[in-house]
Amino acid sequence: MTEAETAETAAPREQGRAWSFLVAGDDRQFQGNAGYEDIVEESYSYDSTVSNHQHVAVGDLVVVRNGKEALGAGYVEALQVLPHQEKVRSRCRFCGSTGFKERATMLPRFWCSRCKKAFDDPVVETLPITAFRAHYGGTWQPLDGCLDKVQLSELSPSRSHQQSIRKMHRHRTLEAIKARGVRFPGQREVDGEGGHRPQELPGGSRRATASVRRGQxxxxxxxxxxxxxxxxxxxxxxxxxxxxxxxxxxxxxxxxxxxxxxxxxxxxxxxxxxxxxxxxxxxxxxxxxxxxxxxxxxxxxxxxxxxxxxxxxxxxxxxxxxxxxxxxx
Ligand SMILES: [Zn+2]
Structure with missing residues (x-):
């Protein structure tokens, strides 16, 4: 870890909130802000432009979902904070929306779904952000789609399905997961200073591959x-x-x-x-x-x-x- 990074680790698990983290499509990996790739089974990266980023804490329950179903669940065992990062963001030239698409062949190259206009050059801005990476440590449990997006919505007080970090009812979510046969480990003992450090597990990608195979x-x-x-x-x-x-x-x-x-x-x-x-x-x-x-x-x-x-x-x-x-x- 560099000096600019801070890490919070190992807090009580009985308390805390619950979240659902959205990963794009069926992708098992995606590029985080700090330039590394997350393995879905191990960690999730987000930044200070994402709603609810400031509320995620060590000890929180997390259900990771794609657009269709729950992929797995875990507890935030460690939270890396990377301040003073930058993020490049492109906006529609006309309405400022970030929701525009690049077109395969048609010109102008970009088309905005909000204002329905086309343009060649989006407005590019550099934002100062704080980047975060939540680690599940050894708590990850595959859900393999045992809850679908409708069931997940029923466990959330939020109406917005598109939110990357969506609030969940913690107790009801835990009960629903347990009812599907999922068993979380008890809280791990924290030994020595700093507690359990976030690390890349050597078996991580192998575990991810097996999980993709099951999902297919x-x-x-x-x-x-x-x-x-x-x-x-x-x-x-x-x-x-x-x-x-x-x-x-x-x-x-x-x-x-x-x-x-x-x-x-x-x-x-x-x-x-x-x-x-x-x-x-x-x-x-x-x-x-x-x-x-x-x-x-x-x-x-x-x-x-x-x-x-x-x-x-x-x-x-x-x-x-x-x-x-x-x-x-
Ligand atoms: Zn627009």
């Missing part, structure tokens, strides 16, 4: 939206080990129906596909007798599926799998 699976995305980050057999689990399981083993079509899928923890998914675990039409779990020596799995015998009674699951497909599976036991 449309079938899994639909199941996460329906069931949250909850294994239907064993309950809440980290997003990283939750998979979209196909209940129909040899599907003839590429089209995946939501009714023919369940969220399963990866080991449970493997047992299900291997014919060592089945679910009957009353949605009760059965485990192959060959697993009797493995207490972790034999304990699942007879347990009810952890999904709502009116969940859109095709019981006939489940019964087919069950019948075919127990026939081999």
């Amino acid at each position: 699976d449309a079938f899994r995305k639909a199941l996460v939206r329906q069931y949250g980050l909850i294994c239907a057999v064993t309950g809440a689990a980290p997003a990283e080990v939750l998979e979209a399981a196909h209940l129909r083993p040899f599907s003839n079509t590429q089209h995946h129906r939501l009714e023919e899928g369940l969220m399963l923890r990866s080991d449970v998914h493997r047992l299900f596909d291997s014919g060592l675990l089945a679910i009957d039409s009353r949605l009760v779990v059965h485990v192959a007798p060959s697993l009797a020596g493995h207490e972790l799995y034999s304990a699942l015998e007879g347990t009810p599926l952890r999904i709502a009674h009116d969940a859109p699951v095709d019981r006939a497909v489940i019964a087919d799998h069950h019948a075919a599976t127990v026939a081999t036991w």
Whole structure:
């Protein structure tokens, strides 16, 4: 850290506010003001021209969203402040709006969506700003779209969906996230002076890549939206080990129906596909007798599926799998 930077770290987590940070489109990374790239899973950069920037503090809960859904959540564990920065901003020559677009081929080059005028040179100004970077430390939890933008709006007192930093109802947001199976770690002990320092985690980009891959699976995305980050057999689990399981083993079509899928923890998914675990039409779990020596799995015998009674699951497909599976036991 340079001398101009200051960092605030490790405050109580029980108090504080809640925010939703907007990242552009489906981009996982974007250029922050100070010239570095944020990894969505680790940090968020903003500056003093953004509404609510002055209210974000260590200990605040953050839900990161794109235009469609929640990507993940964490607590602000550290807040870097970079004073005396500059930001170049371009404005419409006629109305001063920043909301103009560059056109692909037409001239003049720029078109303003507010005043509907075209022009060649925007007005360019240099603004003195303070830049901020909020770090989540080890608190980040992937949400993988388990809350969509409508659900996020219901958790916000603000009507403005476009706000980069949007206020959220902290308690209700926490409850909603927990209800989707997400589990935050307890507050970490702070040792020594300065506490937990913001650092680039070596695994950061690898983690980000895995999360992009999960997000691209449309079938899994639909199941996460329906069931949250909850294994239907064993309950809440980290997003990283939750998979979209196909209940129909040899599907003839590429089209995946939501009714023919369940969220399963990866080991449970493997047992299900291997014919060592089945679910009957009353949605009760059965485990192959060959697993009797493995207490972790034999304990699942007879347990009810952890999904709502009116969940859109095709019981006939489940019964087919069950019948075919127990026939081999
Ligand atoms: Zn204009």
